[in-house]
Amino acid sequence: MKKYPLKLKLSLSYALVALLLVASVSLISNLFFRSQFEQYMIRQQDSKNREVVSQIEQQFDKSTADGREQVLETIGVSALERGLIIKVTDLAGTVLWDATVHNNGFCRQMRQNMAAEMQSRSPNFKGAYEEKDYTLLVGVKQEGTVSVGYYGPFYYSADDADFINTLNQVLLGVGFASLLLAILLGIYMAKRISDPIARAIGAAENIAKGNYQDKIHTASSTRELDRLTASINSLSTELENQEVLRKRLTTDIAHELRTPLTALQGNMEALIDGVWEPNTERFESCHEEILRLARLVADLERLSQLEDENTDLNLSLIDLRELADKALKSFEADLLKKQITVSVTGKPVYLEADADKLRQVFVNLISNCIKYTPDGGKIDVSLSQNRETAAIEITDTGTGIAREDLPFIFERFYRTDKSRNSRSGGSGIGLTIVKKIIGLHHGSITVESELNRGTKFFIVLPLHCSESRHGE
Ligand SMILES: Nc1ncnc2c1ncn2[C@@H]1O[C@H](COP(=O)(O)OP(=O)(O)O)[C@@H](O)[C@H]1O
Numbered sequence: 295m296k297k298y299p300l301k302l303k304l305s306l307s308y309a310l311v312a313l314l315l316v317a318s319v320s321l322i323s324n325l326f327f328r329s330q331f332e333q334y335m336i337r338q339q340d341s342k343n344r345e346v347v348s349q350i351e352q353q354f355d356k357s358t359a360d361g362r363e364q365v366l367e368t369i370g371v372s373a374l375e376r377g378l379i380i381k382v383t384d385l386a387g388t389v390l391w392d393a394t395v396h397n398n399g400f401c402r403q404m405r406q407n408m409a410a411e412m413q414s415r416s417p418n419f420k421g422a423y424e425e426k427d428y429t430l431l432v433g434v435k436q437e438g439t440v441s442v443g444y445y446g447p448f449y450y451s452a453d454d455a456d457f458i459n460t461l462n463q464v465l466l467g468v469g470f471a472s473l474l475l476a477i478l479l480g481i482y483m484a485k486r487i488s489d490p491i492a493r494a495i496g497a498a499e500n501i502a503k504g505n506y507q508d509k510i511h512t513a514s515s516t517r518e519l520d521r522l523t524a525s526i527n528s529l530s531t532e533l534e535n536q537e538v539l540r541k542r543l544t545t546d547i548a549h550e551l552r553t554p555l556t557a558l559q560g561n562m563e564a565l566i567d568g569v570w571e572p573n574t575e576r577f578e579s580c581h582e583e584i585l586r587l588a589r590l591v592a593d594l595e596r597l598s599q600l601e602d603e604n605t606d607l608n609l610s611l612i613d614l615r616e617l618a619d620k621a622l623k624s625f626e627a628d629l630l631k632k633q634i635t636v637s638v639t640g641k642p643v644y645l646e647a648d649a650d651k652l653r654q655v656f657v658n659l660i661s662n663c664i665k666y667t668p669d670g671g672k673i674d675v676s677l678s679q680n681r682e683t684a685a686i687e688i689t690d691t692g693t694g695i696a697r698e699d700l701p702f703i704f705e706r707f708y709r710t711d712k713s714r715n716s717r718s719g720g721s722g723i724g725l726t727i728v729k730k731i732i733g734l735h736h737g738s739i740t741v742e743s744e745l746n747r748g749t750k751f752f753i754v755l756p757l758h759c760s761e762s763r764h765g766e
């Protein structure tokens with residue numbers, strides 16, 4: 295299909311609409327005007343005829359029988375000059391005066407002229423010589439009949455024809471002017487619409503090339519166009535952020551990998567060079583570094599799976615309390631070693647969720663609690679529910695988190711104390727994974743903490759995850 299520029303299409307459609315409008319308006323007004331004008335002219339003709347008749351009536355009474363012919367002739371001749379051929383008869387049928395008798399040649403000539411003139415002024419006009427009889431009334435008494443001959447149904451003069459022509463010209467002029475105006479307006483409007491679109495296209499092309507700085511600043515007065523530019527701007531901001539994140543992730547991962555690798559390399563070199571005795575303790579230390587690396591890679595893998603847009607939740611009805619108990623059981627040895635007491639409070643809470651993923655949430659949170667709680671501390675898991683949501687509170691009596699660190703603990707690789715963590719083996723991804731999983735379930739997680747007192751994680755989850763997903 296051939297593609298046309300928007301500007302051309304818009305201007306053409308404006309012009310077309312204007313053309314149709316002008317054509318229909320002039321057609322309708324022309325038809326309407328013509329019929330009105332014809333009726334007016336017919337009435338005009340009739341009153342012209344009656345005027346002559348009433349002139350005759352007025353004079354008829356005053357004059358004697360002899361003087362009558364003279365009077366009739368005066369009126370008749372003046373009527374003839376106005377295109378009326380008059381014949382007056384009395385009651386007995388005697389012709390008192392007849393224009394054709396008076397000047398037959400002139401009458402014939404006049405009829406021919408009128409027909410020819412009307413023909414030239416309006417070729418479609420169907421007119422002919424007509425005669426109409428009017429009663430001649432003197433007082434209330436009928437004295438005879440006046441027959442008026444004229445070119446009918448009406449005749450218009452050169453002045454009238456001029457008037458009609460002028461009117462038609464004005465109509466035509468108005469039509470052309472509005473057409474021209476419509477085309478100009480069309481071009482202007484098309485420009486107003488296509489310019490911002492062109493700008494948006496330019497910006498989108500720039501974004502495709504990786505130039506995120508090029509934002510569109512000009513506002514248009516069209517709501518949709520404003521939304522288009524706004525969404526392109528936010529698209530470019532979003533892409534820019536993604537780009538920054540991607541770069542940061544690479545440097546972060548490189549940084550995270552370097553520490554254990556350097557340690558391993560050092561250990562190995564010391565062993566090879568014979569600086570270190572190859573004993574079990576040395577090997578175990580190397581093995582630990584390798585485990586750390588493996589854990590980091592496993593965490594990253596899990597995170598990237600969760601970040602995959604197509605992550606599907608494997609939903610089933612689960613008992614939160616059972617899940618918490620199971621998760622705690624896997625830490626039995628650590629808890630025993632650190633003499634930490636654990637309590638789980640609250641009734642069983644059933645909700646629709648992905649069991650494996652929620653188990654991961656408990657494992658990550660409880661492992662943190664154990665890690666950051668000194669020997670002899672306490673961990674409490676409390677469950678509750680209301681009509682639509684389930685709540686989980688996990689509290690410990692551990693080291694707590696400094697206020698300035700709180701906003702960042704859910705971020706990837708964020709650890710409050712790097713040196714301590716590298717010893718304890720955390721990579722700073724545990725809470726990021728927790729937050730992702732809760733997000734996938736349309737829940738929320740918040741944290742409260744006080745240094746050296748303890749930390750409380752508070753999770754709210756919808757009971758019917760699939761419904762709140764549909765409700766988006
Ligand atoms: N229960 C807690 N008590 C004290 N600090 C915590 C607790 N949970 C998390 N943190 C802090 O949040 C940081 C991020 O936690 P996390 O993402 O699990 O990473 P990791 O456990 O690998 O260090 C931890 O390094 C720690 O500083």
Ligand SMILES: [Mg+2]
Pocket residue numbers: 658661662720722723724725
């Ligand atoms: Mg952790």
